Amino acid sequence: MNMNQIELLRVLYENGFNLSKAADRMHVVQSAVSRQLQLFEEELGSPLLTRHGKKLTGLTPLGQKVLAQTQTMQQAKKNILSIASEYKNGDTGILHIATTHTQAKYFLPKPIRRFRDKYPKVKVYIVQSSPEHLIDFLHNGEADLAICTEKVSEDGTLVVKPCYEWHHAVVMPKQHPLASGELTLERLASCPVLTYSFGFTGRSNIEKAFENSGLTLDVVLAAADTDVIKTYVRLGLGVGLIAEMAYDAVADADLVVRNLSSLIPSSVTKIAYLRQNYLPAYGRHFIEELLEAAEDINFQ
Amino acid sequence: MNMNQIELLRVLYENGFNLSKAADRMHVVQSAVSRQLQLFEEELGSPLLTRHGKKLTGLTPLGQKVLAQTQTMQQAKKNILSIASEYKNGDTGILHIATTHTQAKYFLPKPIRRFRDKYPKVKVYIVQSSPEHLIDFLHNGEADLAICTEKVSEDGTLVVKPCYEWHHAVVMPKQHPLASGELTLERLASCPVLTYSFGFTGRSNIEKAFENSGLTLDVVLAAADTDVIKTYVRLGLGVGLIAEMAYDAVADADLVVRNLSSLIPSSVTKIAYLRQNYLPAYGRHFIEELLEAAEDINFQ
DNA sequence: GGATTTTACGCATTTCGTAAGTATT
DNA sequence: AATACTTACGAAATGCGTAAAATCC
Numbered sequence A, B: 001m002n003m004n005q006i007e008l009l010r011v012l013y014e015n016g017f018n019l020s021k022a023a024d025r026m027h028v029v030q031s032a033v034s035r036q037l038q039l040f041e042e043e044l045g046s047p048l049l050t051r052h053g054k055k056l057t058g059l060t061p062l063g064q065k066v067l068a069q070t071q072t073m074q075q076a077k078k079n080i081l082s083i084a085s086e087y088k089n090g091d092t093g094i095l096h097i098a099t100t101h102t103q104a105k106y107f108l109p110k111p112i113r114r115f116r117d118k119y120p121k122v123k124v125y126i127v128q129s130s131p132e133h134l135i136d137f138l139h140n141g142e143a144d145l146a147i148c149t150e151k152v153s154e155d156g157t158l159v160v161k162p163c164y165e166w167h168h169a170v171v172m173p174k175q176h177p178l179a180s181g182e183l184t185l186e187r188l189a190s191c192p193v194l195t196y197s198f199g200f201t202g203r204s205n206i207e208k209a210f211e212n213s214g215l216t217l218d219v220v221l222a223a224a225d226t227d228v229i230k231t232y233v234r235l236g237l238g239v240g241l242i243a244e245m246a247y248d249a250v251a252d253a254d255l256v257v258r259n260l261s262s263l264i265p266s267s268v269t270k271i272a273y274l275r276q277n278y279l280p281a282y283g284r285h286f287i288e289e290l291l292e293a294a295e296d297i298n299f300q
Numbered sequence C: 001g002g003a004t005t006t007t008a009c010g011c012a013t014t015t016c017g018t019a020a021g022t023a024t025t
Numbered sequence D: 001a002a003t004a005c006t007t008a009c010g011a012a013a014t015g016c017g018t019a020a021a022a023t024c025c
Helices: A003-014 A019-025 A030-044 A061-089 A101-106 A109-118 A131-139 A185-189 A203-212 A226-234 A281-298 B003-014 B019-025 B030-044 B061-089 B101-106 B109-118 B131-139 B185-189 B203-212 B226-234 B281-298
Strands: A049-052 A055-059 A093-099 A122-128 A145-148 A158-166 A168-173 A192-196 A218-223 A239-243 A255-259 A267-274 B049-052 B055-059 B093-099 B122-128 B145-148 B158-166 B168-173 B192-196 B218-223 B239-243 B255-259 B267-274
Touching: A003 A019, A003 A030, A003 A061, A019 A030, A030 B061, A055 A061, A061 A093, A061 B030, A061 B061, A093 A131, A093 A281, A101 A122, A101 A226, A109 A122, A109 A281, A131 A145, A131 A267, A145 A281, A158 A281, A168 A226, A185 A203, A192 A203, A192 A226, A218 A226, A226 A239, A226 A255, A267 A281, B003 B019, B003 B030, B003 B061, B019 B030, B055 B061, B061 B093, B093 B131, B093 B281, B101 B122, B101 B226, B109 B122, B109 B281, B131 B145, B131 B267, B145 B281, B158 B281, B168 B226, B185 B203, B192 B203, B192 B226, B218 B226, B226 B239, B226 B255, B267 B281
Parallel strands: A093 A122, A093 A145, A192 A218, A192 A239, B093 B122, B093 B145, B192 B218, B192 B239
Antiparallel strands: A049 A055, A145 A267, A158 A267, A168 A239, A168 A255, B049 B055, B145 B267, B158 B267, B168 B239, B168 B255
């Protein structure tokens, strides 16, 4: 068993069990990986992959379990290189942050700015995606940290730190009827509503609030992106249910914002990373920056 | 970076950073490991080991961190071989159980007997030691499971399952004054006491009970082993504070036993194993046997 | 027939072992 | 003086690439 065989299994998995593509990915010829796979299976005494004739079709039950182990091995290898690089190069490196549009635009700017002042030689790459994919990015090594509000299941492989608590707010044009009078779920339910797509930015908490009241929300437009929602609110399509921090007092001065903290359960944005993923010192400091920025919000 | 270099670091650590011994352990000549170490350090760009001249003296900070990673890599490698072996050989293998004398003698016999009936081809090796070393056995791969009452700190690397709850009891010769009348901590404190050594079989709970009452226990003999304690109780050295399940109604019929459940906090014996250690099916079934045997005790 | 995997064989690289040299205690 | 580590060099083993054959769709 050697590193290349370990890597091969993962690369095969990521490339539809296509030996030729896996060979390309690993910068060797097909015959080489074919041979290595044979040797690996021979050593283990059982096939790792299912075949139709010669063609590889998937993992055997054994292969699935072995794949899981190879992933921790490769993570450890990656960690070793990362640790060594940290010692050699000091405060240089890349931090891959998986997050959503809302966090990237309304929460991260300040902590990232402060982080960059302290660690000018560390590059910060924001990997933006839908919440359900953020954790995947952690697992497949495309991100070091995930910052998200929903879908963070604690399965023991993740370290999850609560970051800050926030509420939703409703935004609407100034002349809208909801702009005055008491705000109730009933009145909200009577309006066309624009809000986040399923799985985005606390959408599930919005659902929950209305379900508990036996009301149905009339969502006429769902978007992943607060700016899209605000754009259509301005066009008069309805009121926007957005994260409170996504309202900008200056840029959104033409809109009325009303807090929904008493109507919709608060959401908690969390920081997550793989327990087995080594975070260099600058990564840990970045988390500290996030938590400091979060305190400003939690105690405001 | 290859597997041998990874293994080398751990073997060096386990052999006092002695290259020659490490070479023996790995069944290669010294010059080979010397060269491999150089190559590894060269690849990482910094030394892993501190040196006085040519002699290796210890790990650098980098080496310490890398060692931690190499250990997870080797664990994963071990898991792969174990998984493959499980597929090839079915219900055969070895289960290494780290535990103390008390558990081995008074709790394990029944579940092990039942387990052996179901898995006759699995060998059960009991690695007996002091509680403080049991967890070490897990970490250095000498045991798959640990069964112990004390010193199980949950640091995230362990899976800890509570197994059964039990109390201490006091045993004494039949004519002893404590054999009749109300049992109190005061009366116990007035007797010479024989009990477990520090760190053994709930000894800390005994301490706690007396400390809370402001009483001092007069321990005239401490042993790791219930049978030793009972032997000296029979010689009249004092009363024995032992685990309730260590009293055998038949063999110990010459002794009086009195329950201390109202005086000394109950202890919980736990099952622990490394989260990252792959347990074959028979290992998981063994845990089930333990938990079943535990239920008989908990609900008796 | 195009794509994919396997097999065969020679070449290149890596790793090891022997042996000698250098440093440490 | 004995033990421990490094260096040098030839030998063995390992892994790769080219090319051709076999198989799949």
